[in-house]
Amino acid sequence: MHNKSVAELSRELESGKISSVELTHQFLDRLKQEDGKYNSFITITEEQALAEAKAADEMRAAGKATAWTGVPFAHKDIFCTNGVRTTCGSKMLENFVPPYDATVTGKFRQAGAVCLGKTNMDEFAMGSSNESSYFGAVTNPWGLASGQKRVPGGSSGGSAAAVAARLVPAATATDTGGSIRQPAALCGVTGLKPTYGRVSRYGMIAFASSLDQGGTMARTAEDNALMLNVMAGFDPKDSTSIDREVPDYTATLNEPLKGLRIGLPKEYFSDQLSPAMEEQVRNAVKEYEKLGATVKEVSLPNAKLAIAAYYVIAPAEASANLSRFDGVRYGYRCEDPKDLMDMYTRTRAEGFGAEVKRRILVGTYALSHGYYDAYYLKAQKVRRLIQQDFAKAFQDVDVLMSPTSPSPAFIQGEKTNDPVTMYLEDIFTIAINLAGLPAMSVPAGFVDGLPVGLQIIGNHFAEARLLNAAHQFQQVTDWHQREPQ
Amino acid sequence: MQWDIVIGLEIHVQLATRTKIFSGSSTAYGAEPNTQANAVDLAMPGTLPVPNENAFRYAVMFGLAVNAEIGRRSMFERKNYFYPDLPKGYQTTQLEQPIVGPGYVDVDLANGETKRIRIHHAHLEEDAGKSLHEDYHGMSGIDLNRAGTPLIEVVTEPDMNSAEEAVAFARKLHSLVTSLGICDGDMSQGSMRFDVNISLKPKGSDQLGTRTETKNLNSFRFMEQAIAHEVERQMDILEDGGRIVQETRLYNGDRDESRSMRTKEEANDYRYFPCPDLLPVVIDDDFIEDARSHLPELPDALKARFKEQYGLNDYDAGLLSGDAKLAAFFEEAAEHGKDAKLAANWIQGEFSARLKAEDKSVAESPISGAQLGDLVVRIADNTVSSAGAKKVFEALWTGENDNVDAIIDAKGLKQVSDTGALEAMVDEVLAGMPDQVAQYQNEEDPKKRKKMLGGFMGPLMKASKGQGNPKLFNEILVKKLGG
Numbered sequence: 001m002h003n004k005s006v007a008e009l010s011r012e013l014e015s016g017k018i019s020s021v022e023l024t025h026q027f028l029d030r031l032k033q034e035d036g037k038y039n040s041f042i043t044i045t046e047e048q049a050l051a052e053a054k055a056a057d058e059m060r061a062a063g064k065a066t067a068w069t070g071v072p073f074a075h076k077d078i079f080c081t082n083g084v085r086t087t088c089g090s091k092m093l094e095n096f097v098p099p100y101d102a103t104v105t106g107k108f109r110q111a112g113a114v115c116l117g118k119t120n121m122d123e124f125a126m127g128s129s130n131e132s133s134y135f136g137a138v139t140n141p142w143g144l145a146s147g148q149k150r151v152p153g154g155s156s157g158g159s160a161a162a163v164a165a166r167l168v169p170a171a172t173a174t175d176t177g178g179s180i181r182q183p184a185a186l187c188g189v190t191g192l193k194p195t196y197g198r199v200s201r202y203g204m205i206a207f208a209s210s211l212d213q214g215g216t217m218a219r220t221a222e223d224n225a226l227m228l229n230v231m232a233g234f235d236p237k238d239s240t241s242i243d244r245e246v247p248d249y250t251a252t253l254n255e256p257l258k259g260l261r262i263g264l265p266k267e268y269f270s271d272q273l274s275p276a277m278e279e280q281v282r283n284a285v286k287e288y289e290k291l292g293a294t295v296k297e298v299s300l301p302n303a304k305l306a307i308a309a310y311y312v313i314a315p316a317e318a319s320a321n322l323s324r325f326d327g328v329r330y331g332y333r334c335e336d337p338k339d340l341m342d343m344y345t346r347t348r349a350e351g352f353g354a355e356v357k358r359r360i361l362v363g364t365y366a367l368s369h370g371y372y373d374a375y376y377l378k379a380q381k382v383r384r385l386i387q388q389d390f391a392k393a394f395q396d397v398d399v400l401m402s403p404t405s406p407s408p409a410f411i412q413g414e415k416t417n418d419p420v421t422m423y424l425e426d427i428f429t430i431a432i433n434l435a436g437l438p439a440m441s442v443p444a445g446f447v448d449g450l451p452v453g454l455q456i457i458g459n460h461f462a463e464a465r466l467l468n469a470a471h472q473f474q475q476v477t478d479w480h481q482r483e484p485q
Numbered sequence: 486m487q488w489d490i491v492i493g494l495e496i497h498v499q500l501a502t503r504t505k506i507f508s509g510s511s512t513a514y515g516a517e518p519n520t521q522a523n524a525v526d527l528a529m530p531g532t533l534p535v536p537n538e539n540a541f542r543y544a545v546m547f548g549l550a551v552n553a554e555i556g557r558r559s560m561f562e563r564k565n566y567f568y569p570d571l572p573k574g575y576q577t578t579q580l581e582q583p584i585v586g587p588g589y590v591d592v593d594l595a596n597g598e599t600k601r602i603r604i605h606h607a608h609l610e611e612d613a614g615k616s617l618h619e620d621y622h623g624m625s626g627i628d629l630n631r632a633g634t635p636l637i638e639v640v641t642e643p644d645m646n647s648a649e650e651a652v653a654f655a656r657k658l659h660s661l662v663t664s665l666g667i668c669d670g671d672m673s674q675g676s677m678r679f680d681v682n683i684s685l686k687p688k689g690s691d692q693l694g695t696r697t698e699t700k701n702l703n704s705f706r707f708m709e710q711a712i713a714h715e716v717e718r719q720m721d722i723l724e725d726g727g728r729i730v731q732e733t734r735l736y737n738g739d740r741d742e743s744r745s746m747r748t749k750e751e752a753n754d755y756r757y758f759p760c761p762d763l764l765p766v767v768i769d770d771d772f773i774e775d776a777r778s779h780l781p782e783l784p785d786a787l788k789a790r791f792k793e794q795y796g797l798n799d800y801d802a803g804l805l806s807g808d809a810k811l812a813a814f815f816e817e818a819a820e821h822g823k824d825a826k827l828a829a830n831w832i833q834g835e836f837s838a839r840l841k842a843e844d845k846s847v848a849e850s851p852i853s854g855a856q857l858g859d860l861v862v863r864i865a866d867n868t869v870s871s872a873g874a875k876k877v878f879e880a881l882w883t884g885e886n887d888n889v890d891a892i893i894d895a896k897g898l899k900q901v902s903d904t905g906a907l908e909a910m911v912d913e914v915l916a917g918m919p920d921q922v923a924q925y926q927n928e929e930d931p932k933k934r935k936k937m938l939g940g941f942m943g944p945l946m947k948a949s950k951g952q953g954n955p956k957l958f959n960e961i962l963v964k965k966l967g968g
Binding site for chain 2: 080086088093099100102201202203204205208210237238240316322323324326329330340344364369372376
């Protein structure tokens with residue numbers, strides 16, 4: 001069962017061959033047995049999962065089943081879950097149990113899905129390797145045979161590793177600068193970051209509010225479509241969510257790709273990319289040509305400024321978003337504070353990890369009196385230029401394609417002491433967040449036995465087209481079905 | 486040396502919306518601590534703000550009432566600082582694009598002049614919670630019921646030159662926001678709070694001096710005292726050749742003392758930046774016209790109408806139009822009572838004194854405008870004397886009876902105004918007091934004669950059992966006694 005997709009499991013449940021309770025037991029057993037190798041979960045919610053499975057079986061018996069009813073999955077530990085601790089990968093929230101659901105978790109609950117637990121992540125979603133988690137690094141299921149532990153990417157590394165290791169068929173994830181696509185690429189799974197505003201951010205713990213977007217991770221494009229069907233939609237609790245009709249994303253998966261216009265941004269095929277990686281990506285593009293697509297080179301002239309702009313805007317927003325973790329109302333509080341200032345400084349010094357502190361410092365600096373214009377305002381101007389680059393490119397093409405990451409999964413510890421090298425992991429993904437666009441990462445080959453991701457970028461609200469393009473590719477390739485040994 | 490005083494005000498006005506500016510929690514005052522704070526108000530992780538449309542409507546109404554430009558594209562910024570009663574670690578406020586732009590208010594001064602005070606802008610923001618420092622055994626308590634209550638902060642130009650002008654402006658603003666119904670105006674509950682910026686400059690100089698800001702004054706009296714105190718403090722320093730330090734000060738009204746809270750150098754760097762959780766709010770023509778259609782008659786228009794329609798003088802009209810509830814009470818009394826001037830006198834006299842004595846607002850008055858109007862009718866048509874009317878008022882106030890005529894009957898307060906009957910009584914009383922009559926008639930000094938007239942009134946009132954119309958008695962006496 002663990003090799004089946006959400007769509008397949010849904011059919012199994014529908015046919016009555018297996019109950020959700022049985023299925024959930026199987027997945028929980030496997031999860032408890034296997035996850036020691038990966039550390040992809042922070043919390044396993046066995047009791048709640050079995051209760052949800054029982055309720056799902058009743059829901060099905062009552063004739064009220066949805067495609068998700070009774071299907072096991074997991075939430076990234078950034079989504080608040082009513083009654084289940086939500087840590088955001090931080091000591092600060094080690095014992096935080098929210099009394100409310102995120103809109104996304106509420107929607108899965110309503111659909112009758114069975115949540116097995118909360119997946120590991122970089123602390124407050126800040127990282128590209130999942131090594132900044134207070135609950136320990138996550139190990140990529142790929143490359144273990146060589147005897148070296150590799151990173152799964154980040155920040156949604158727990159979700160990516162869990163899906164790749166067949167611990168769950170699907171998991172929610174979030175993407176602020178590449179946090180869905182880069183781990184999906186490094187773990188050989190399929191991930192989608194929707195258009196900014198497509199999925200509610202309510203109850204999703206904020207890192208950088210203007211960039212954060214909840215999204216999907218599974219092995220197939222079809223499962224991503226099933227996830228987005230549940231997650232997408234306007235939420236009156238999120239002023240930045242967009243009131244726009246949600247299509248059935250599975251309905252257009254089988255549209256032919258004949259005439260699809262693909263653009264290859266020349267800046268994303270630079271010398272940052274190894275020849276081996278480039279070859280895999282170009283081979284994938286050739287598959288699309290075989291499916292009837294046309295390909296042309298396009299330019300995103302300001303793409304090279306994206307990392308610099310992002311590392312001003314994201315930390316600036318984070319510095320304010322993380323101010324609420326002050327030890328006053330919830331979360332970690334230092335022992336025996338001697339006064340208010342002592343409580344603030346020690347709570348935050350002890351509760352946050354190094355990368356989080358680094359970004360709070362950078363963001364605070366960028367917003368400071370006398371520096372605001374030079375950093376924050378300048379970065380916002382760059383952001384507009386980047387948006388214009390994409391708008392111009394989409395006048396001539398339907399989708400853009402590029403590698404998702406500059407290199408495959410690297411060895412744990414390799415980049416931890418060099419934050420700038422680590423930040424360059426997101427060199428091909430970050431501009432998409434700055435422009436608020438949807439993008440996917442689709443498994444597209446291997447280099448040295450490690451998965452390579454193809455990034456497909458669409459115009460605003462082109463999720464259906466991206467899923468269609470990914471699904472058609474997966475009908476003629478089997479990269480997404482390969483299983484790590 | 487002679488000094489010019491320069492004063493500018495920042496006024497925090499709590500908006501009377503039912504729910505908070507970014508959450509659905511109630512804004513009602515006085516609930517148990519932290520019972521009106523939901524996940525958003527507590528800044529729980531992942532929660533997001535959703536703007537309250539009514540707060541925008543109230544702010545636009547305010548803008549229209551102070552003749553201001555309305556900001557068509559309104560933005561929110563985050564103002565970052567740490568304090569335990571500020572749950573998010575930042576206050577959501579407006580900096581670059583406030584909802585209300587430049588405007589003005591005309592203020593009537595005691596000397597009869599009218600002064601125009603310019604409004605620099607007014608912006609929407611959220612209130613913080615409260616820190617409670619007593620009764621927690623060396624610790625502090627936090628009550629977040631107030632956190633997220635909508636405020637408009639009104640910022641004036643430095644157009645006021647005395648405590649009197651500043652207080653007159655503050656009162657006018659109070660009258661405006663309560664008339665608009667956008668603020669309950671209850672200063673004791675912090676519904677309006679004033680920060681006063683004060684500087685001194687040599688008389689006639691066009692160079693502004695260094696200013697201080699005295700924060701969080703919550704009564705007109707404290708505001709007046711604080712200004713007087715600060716002007717004196719600055720004057721002492723300047724006249725001793727010292728320099729004013731730009732700083733924020735706190736004034737203790739009970740002790741008439743102030744102390745420095747922080748200097749400019751110690752000021753926070755608030756690191757304002759646009760709040761990414763809130764989109765810019767676009768205010769269109771329809772929204773403005775809708776707000777305009779909700780505007781009540783404002784104090785200035787009301788005052789003009791009171792003078793025109795009821796023939797009130799400037800002072801009475803100003804006083805009665807200053808408070809929307811009082812104005813409504815007056816109009817009800819004037820309509821029932823026919824004699825508007827007499828109604829105005831009773832409202833400013835007996836009625837206001839009684840409210841003040843019992844620390845009640847107009848809304849809490851046990852008597853209605855209509856009842857007072859009925860009483861005014863009976864005073865005007867001579868049914869009751871003014872002494873009798875006070876007894877009727879008392880009975881209405883205490884709730885002894887709610888009908889004016891029934892009280893007059895029950896208490897036997899009806900005056901005898903039948904001239905024939907009164908003349909007969911005068912004849913009888915004068916016949917019994919020949920010596921006094923003679924004395925009166927021999928007196929040349931009209932002042933003394935007038936005084937002696939009073940000597941006959943006592944016996945006359947006694948003879949009429951207190952029910953004779955004193956005014957008529959007086960007229961008859963003068964006629965009978967001759968000149």
